[in-house]
Amino acid sequence: MGPLSFPLASRPHTPTDFPMLWSQTFIPTLKETPADAEIVSHQLLLRAGLVRKLTGGLYTFLPLGLKVLRKIEQIIREEMNRAGGIEVLMPALQPIDIWQQSGRYETASGVLFKVRDSARKEWVLGPTHEEVITSLAANELNSYRQLPKNFYQIQTKFRDEIRPRFGLMRAKEFLMKDAYSFDASDAGAMTSYHKMYDAYTRIFARCGLQAFPVEADTGVIGGNYSHEFMVPAETGENDVVYRESGKYAANIEKAVSRGPTEATPSESTGATPEKFATPGVVTIEALAAAPYGVSARHQVKTLVFVADSKPILVLIRGDDSLNEAKLMAKTGAVQVRQATADEIVELLGARPGSLGAVNATLKTPAVPVYADEALRGARGMTTGANEDGFHLRHVEVDRDLKVTAWYDLRTVKVGELCVETAQPLKIRRAIEVGHVFKLGTKYSEKLNATFLAEDGSRHPAVMGCYGIGVTRTLQAVIEQCNDKDGIRWPVSVAPFTVCITPLTVAPESQPMTLARELAATLEAAGIEVILDDRDERPGVKFKDSELVGFPLRVNLGEKSLAKGEIELKPRGGTLRMVPIADAAAEVIAWVRAESARLQG
RNA sequence: CGGGACGUAGCUCAGCCCGGUAGAGCACUUGGUUUGGGGCCAAGACGUCGCAGGUUCAAAUCCUGUCGUCCCGACCA
Numbered sequence: 001m002g003p004l005s006f007p008l009a010s011r012p013h014t015p016t017d018f019p020m021l022w023s024q025t026f027i028p029t030l031k032e033t034p035a036d037a038e039i040v041s042h043q044l045l046l047r048a049g050l051v052r053k054l055t056g057g058l059y060t061f062l063p064l065g066l067k068v069l070r071k072i073e074q075i076i077r078e079e080m081n082r083a084g085g086i087e088v089l090m091p092a093l094q095p096i097d098i099w100q101q102s103g104r105y106e107t108a109s110g111v112l113f114k115v116r117d118s119a120r121k122e123w124v125l126g127p128t129h130e131e132v133i134t135s136l137a138a139n140e141l142n143s144y145r146q147l148p149k150n151f152y153q154i155q156t157k158f159r160d161e162i163r164p165r166f167g168l169m170r171a172k173e174f175l176m177k178d179a180y181s182f183d184a185s186d187a188g189a190m191t192s193y194h195k196m197y198d199a200y201t202r203i204f205a206r207c208g209l210q211a212f213p214v215e216a217d218t219g220v221i222g223g224n225y226s227h228e229f230m231v232p233a234e235t236g237e238n239d240v241v242y243r244e245s246g247k248y249a250a251n252i253e254k255a256v257s258r259g260p261t262e263a264t265p266s267e268s269t270g271a272t273p274e275k276f277a278t279p280g281v282v283t284i285e286a287l288a289a290a291p292y293g294v295s296a297r298h299q300v301k302t303l304v305f306v307a308d309s310k311p312i313l314v315l316i317r318g319d320d321s322l323n324e325a326k327l328m329a330k331t332g333a334v335q336v337r338q339a340t341a342d343e344i345v346e347l348l349g350a351r352p353g354s355l356g357a358v359n360a361t362l363k364t365p366a367v368p369v370y371a372d373e374a375l376r377g378a379r380g381m382t383t384g385a386n387e388d389g390f391h392l393r394h395v396e397v398d399r400d401l402k403v404t405a406w407y408d409l410r411t412v413k414v415g416e417l418c419v420e421t422a423q424p425l426k427i428r429r430a431i432e433v434g435h436v437f438k439l440g441t442k443y444s445e446k447l448n449a450t451f452l453a454e455d456g457s458r459h460p461a462v463m464g465c466y467g468i469g470v471t472r473t474l475q476a477v478i479e480q481c482n483d484k485d486g487i488r489w490p491v492s493v494a495p496f497t498v499c500i501t502p503l504t505v506a507p508e509s510q511p512m513t514l515a516r517e518l519a520a521t522l523e524a525a526g527i528e529v530i531l532d533d534r535d536e537r538p539g540v541k542f543k544d545s546e547l548v549g550f551p552l553r554v555n556l557g558e559k560s561l562a563k564g565e566i567e568l569k570p571r572g573g574t575l576r577m578v579p580i581a582d583a584a585a586e587v588i589a590w591v592r593a594e595s596a597r598l599q600g
Numbered sequence: 601c602g603g604g605a606c607g608u609a610g611c612u613c614a615g616c617c618c619g620g621u622a623g624a625g626c627a628c629u630u631g632g633u634u635u636g637g638g639g640c641c642a643a644g645a646c647g648u649c650g651c652a653g654g655u656u657c658a659a660a661u662c663c664u665g666u667c668g669u670c671c672c673g674a675c676c677a
Contacts, residue, residue, distance in 0.1 A: 031626065031638065032612045036670050056669065108677050128677055162601085162675050219677090503636060539637035557636060
């Protein structure tokens with residue numbers, strides 16, 4: 001210790017701070033499953049004493065939950081830094097003017113938490129930070145020489161979720177890593193995008209998560225450069241369309257196929273549209289049933305939407321369902337909602353169930369009609385007559401309807417064929433843990449984030465944004481790594497790697513003495529240890545350590561110690577006896593091997 | 601915002617239909633016993649039955665309202 005060494009108010013842990021004693025921290029495990037937790041990861045979050053609910057969508061992180069969160073954060077930091085990210089921290093409280101400038105004060109109003117200060121001035125709690133970072137860039141990034149830059153932060157986000165659910169999965173307040181790249185060119189933006197894509201792949205692998213990139217909806221911004229990182233799980237809120245063998249995978253909002261498995265009728269009868277009575281028939285199913293027997297495939301479903309305040313008609317084959325994300329993306333509409341019954345009657349003169357777009361039956365021929373590609377060339381179709389209780393048959397779409405534009409608007413179904421390979425597609429549920437998105441110049445233009453190029457010309461920076469739900473990732477790990485006994489943490493994110501469990505805890509007893517020595521040795525080797533010093537029966541300690549999910553438990557009991565042995569019990573693995581003298585080395589070797597498996 | 605379910609001890613729940621002294625298990629406290637997979641025995645503490653109003657001699661129980669929670673849907677940068 002040199003003359004400049006002095007005790008710091010806050011110093012790193014020293015061996016005297018260790019080991020962490022179970023009795024000295026706070027791990028309130030629950031034997032029974034809390035009634036308001038539906039999915040296994042939410043139940044285990046509560047049962048293992050990681051979090052407690054304050055109220056719907058708001059959670060307190062207890063010591064163990066916080067430790068896991070910090071470990072995930074650290075993995076994210078390391079990989080973001082490795083990929084050239086620069087860490088910053090932006091305010092959660094934001095002025096509304098930048099939101100008005102970007103246009104999202106209106107379009108995002110559904111999720112914006114708004115607050116007022118004592119002067120009654122309005123502010124928003126940030127659900128995301130494009131506006132803030134772009135304001136910074138507008139002031140600070142003025143030359144192509146400063147580009148590219150990729151700023152990131154790990155920070156609390158606020159979203160006024162209509163229905164928070166599943167614990168941390170969808171919360172009103174949650175921890176997010178968000179990053180924003182600024183490039184001088186489109187090509188540069190693509191490079192930044194791919195760097196983040198690769199970083200995300202490594203991050204989730206290091207967290208022990210099986211997460212897969214899938215093509216994602218790009219909404220009004222368009223383009224093909226958006227991927228979501230998905231963790232397969234039945235409890236997820238997303239549907240992913242994928243090909244068993246091969247690379248294609250897409251969010252169902254974006255997914256495409258070669259079309260319906262059964263062809264659209266195209267044989268002409270030569271007949272012209274004929275009105276027939278269908279009293280009380282207001283569903284596809286009813287028209288398909290006796291006595292009408294018009295199969296769903298032979299029907300044209302007519303939907304009325306209000307897109308950016310203007311009514312539109314959307315046509316889908318009767319057995320298909322509309323994909324609203326596609327509708328918004330293809331029409332460029334920012335806000336789309338289904339028309340109300342009153343609006344529909346006003347527009348078409350009939351109530352839902354008898355609607356159609358046959359030109360001759362439209363009161364207002366000027367209303368735009370968007371039709372799904374599957375209806376191209378359709379003949380012999382049946383659709384509503386725009387008169388309650390009547391339908392039209394012998395409808396030929398090309399002849400009888402005026403379609404403003406044809407788009408792919410239908411939702412892909414299981415078994416349809418991959419566009420590229422013609423192999424059948426499958427669908428499964430998944431949890432979205434990350435999203436990479438090439439933004440282009442939408443925000444840099446609106447918030448004036450421009451730079452001077454080498455030739456003196458001024459351009460908006462080309463942006464990308466990249467998010468990881470940190471708290472959601474934590475829960476996704478639990479959702480993927482558990483069994484009937486509890487959580488099975490990957491070593492990389494486990495709150496403690498090793499749980500040392502002396503079966504008698506008298507201070508001078510052999511199990512406790514050896515436990516302390518082993519803990520010190522392991523800590524010196526950089527392994528995080530918790531020592532279960534509680535005076536509980538072995539069964540209680542075993543159950544608790546398995547519920548919480550420490551990767552390796554080391555049992556020190558008088559019986560095996562008498563035989564010169566210590567027991568190693570990997571979580572979910574088999575018990576192994578090792579000589580006392582070899583125990584530390586065996587544990588270190590085990591932890592190194594496990595850690596190596598998770599290095600991305 | 602629509603549909604459904606539920607609010608009783610720290611937790612899981614019974615009691616409610618058919619109104620009449622507030623219950624069980626787990627957890628907690630004390631004592632004893634036990635000690636390699638959530639022990640056993642005994643004693644104890646813990647409740648304005650979510651809240652407000654109404655009906656009634658009498659309300660956890662019936663009625664109305666309200667707040668909260670969970671699920672399905674709508675919504676979701």
